[in-house]
Amino acid sequence: MTTLNSTDGSSVDSRGESNSQDSKLEFSEDEETLITRMFNLVGERWTLIAGRIPGRTAEEIKKYWTSRYSTSE
Structure with missing residues (x-):
């Protein structure tokens, strides 16, 4: 069950x-x-x-790469 948090509009599932x-x-x-x-x-x-790594999505790979190797200018 998903409920809407009235303070910020984000959804939270029944486990919180x-x-x-x-x-x-x-x-x-x-x-x-x-x-x-x-x-x-x-x-x-x-x-x-991602096609070379079973069970991984392109989004997971991109998030991993950017969090690990992203440089701030």
Whole structure:
């Protein structure tokens, strides 16, 4: 069951957990190595990279990469 939080309009499920996926994604060392190697080969083609890692989505790969390697100017 999802309810609407009247103070900010965000939805919260019946267990009191937010529906957003803000939890940190865990990647194995092998996955990290593969992501790095694939990125060096194909660049920001997240769907292509995710296709090489079973159970991972392009969005997960992109979030991992940007949180790990993003540089602030």
